[in-house]
Amino acid sequence: MKNILRVYYFIKPTIPRRLQLLIRRLIAQRVRIKYADVWPIDEGASKKPLNWKGWPDGKKFALVLTHDVEMVKGHDRCMELMLLEEELGFRSSFNFVPERYRVSPDLRFHLQERNFEVGVHGLLHDGKYYSSREVFRGRVEKINNYLREWHAVGYRAPSMLHKLDWFHDLNIEYDASTFDTDPYEPHSEGMGTIFPFLVKGKIGEREYIELPYTLPQDHALFVIMRERTIDIWKKKLDWVAHNGGMALVITHPDYMNFNTTCGLEEYPATLYREFLEYIRSRYEGQYWHALPKEIAKFWREKDL
Numbered sequence: 001m002k003n004i005l006r007v008y009y010f011i012k013p014t015i016p017r018r019l020q021l022l023i024r025r026l027i028a029q030r031v032r033i034k035y036a037d038v039w040p041i042d043e044g045a046s047k048k049p050l051n052w053k054g055w056p057d058g059k060k061f062a063l064v065l066t067h068d069v070e071m072v073k074g075h076d077r078c079m080e081l082m083l084l085e086e087e088l089g090f091r092s093s094f095n096f097v098p099e100r101y102r103v104s105p106d107l108r109f110h111l112q113e114r115n116f117e118v119g120v121h122g123l124l125h126d127g128k129y130y131s132s133r134e135v136f137r138g139r140v141e142k143i144n145n146y147l148r149e150w151h152a153v154g155y156r157a158p159s160m161l162h163k164l165d166w167f168h169d170l171n172i173e174y175d176a177s178t179f180d181t182d183p184y185e186p187h188s189e190g191m192g193t194i195f196p197f198l199v200k201g202k203i204g205e206r207e208y209i210e211l212p213y214t215l216p217q218d219h220a221l222f223v224i225m226r227e228r229t230i231d232i233w234k235k236k237l238d239w240v241a242h243n244g245g246m247a248l249v250i251t252h253p254d255y256m257n258f259n260t261t262c263g264l265e266e267y268p269a270t271l272y273r274e275f276l277e278y279i280r281s282r283y284e285g286q287y288w289h290a291l292p293k294e295i296a297k298f299w300r301e302k303d304l
Contacts, residue, residue: 021223021265028184028224035183038190040216040236042181045194046243052195054244056298059288061241063279064211064248064295065092066176068121068156072101074254079107081253082116084269088276093292095121095156095176098146108150117291119154119176120146130161140169147171154292160185168205174296175199176211176248184220194245196299209296214240215249222267223255230275241283246295249275 015023032039055062065085069075078094085092094111096103098120108118123139123146130136147153153173157163162177174196181190191197194214200207215236221227233249240247256269279287290298 018264024224025226028220031183032225038181039183040181040232041239042190042192045180045190045192045214046239046245047193048244049193049195049197051303053302055288057288060283060286061244061288062246062248062295063287063289064246064292065090066119066156066213066248066250066292067092067094068250068252069094069096070100070125070252070254074252075101075103075107077253077256077258078111080258081256081269082111082114084273085276086114088273088280090276090289091116091291093117093119093154095119095154096150097121097123097125097158098142099123100125112151117152117154117293118150119152119156119292120150121156122158125158130157130163133166136163136166137169144171153296159187161187164199164210165201167199167208168201170208171206172208173300174209174211174292176213176292178210178212180212180214182213182216182220184224194240194243194247196246196295198299209299211246211248211292211295213248213250214245215247217249218251218267218272219255219265222271223265230271230278233275234278237279238282241286247287248292 067081069078075096094116096118111118120143123143128135148171155167155170155172155175155177157177160177160179162175164175167175178191179185180192180194182188191210191212193212196209196211198207199210215233221232237247251272255266256272257263257266258269262268
């Protein structure tokens with residue numbers, strides 16, 4: 001199954017979008033059956049880190065909201081998504097692709113002024129820089145320039161195609177390109193934990209904190225699997241909360257429809273609103289709601 005996914009993602013750029021969705025839905029049906037014992041919940045991922053003392057202020061679990069902005073359409077919906085979160089008392093991180101579309105400086109500044117975070121999501125979202133170490137190194141300087149220009153400290157790889165030992169080249173405090181369990185991804189080996197962890201390098205290499213996402217991505221749930229409720233999100237959130245982990249979710253404004261009629265690859269933004277309302281009502285006062293950079297800072301300092 002993993003080989004099928006890798007072949008699909010290799011030839012993906014040559015396949016029409018409607019056919020891509022059909023193929024992914026057929027693959028997802030098989031994946032869902034085959035990996036039912038580890039998705040959406042891998043019981044083994046609940047093991048607590050060595051000498052774990054808990055989240056700040058004795059909170060039961062940590063909550064982290066992140067968004068990957070894939071295309072212009074998503075970029076143009078960021079303000080609406082930000083306002084939705086602000087209305088409900090939440091804040092999040094928006095990860096932009098620097099050279100796939102024009103990232104508005106005004107939008108970045110506005111998000112950061114409102115206590116949201118901005119991160120870098122690859123460079124072109126073409127995945128080619130993972131074809132070899134040399135190609136990746138050729139793009140590192142540009143990525144680091146955007147990190148510096150945007151006052152960003154976090155990175156997420158396109159399509160979660162992570163190379164953790166390569167990411168030491170990036171001037172980052174954290175990476176967020178992995179997951180506890182997600183057999184639907186092309187690089188489908190999970191980290192097997194619902195907690196952050198330190199990624200050490202060789203002598204002289206920059207260390208960083210890895211933040212795996214622990215709730216299924218919205219695109220997989222609502223576009224590929226065509227779920228019509230947030231039941232899977234709720235089930236996984238409840239499990240992460242019960243085990244005191246980090247509930248980190250990735251959503252995409254590109255696929256959220258804030259109007260009435262959804263397009264081919266969209267779902268109603270009301271589902272995301274419902275999810276936030278569930279968190280607020282079910283777990284009021286029980287979670288540490290933090291930005292990714294705050295989680296990374298806490299994790300780096302927790303044993304000092």
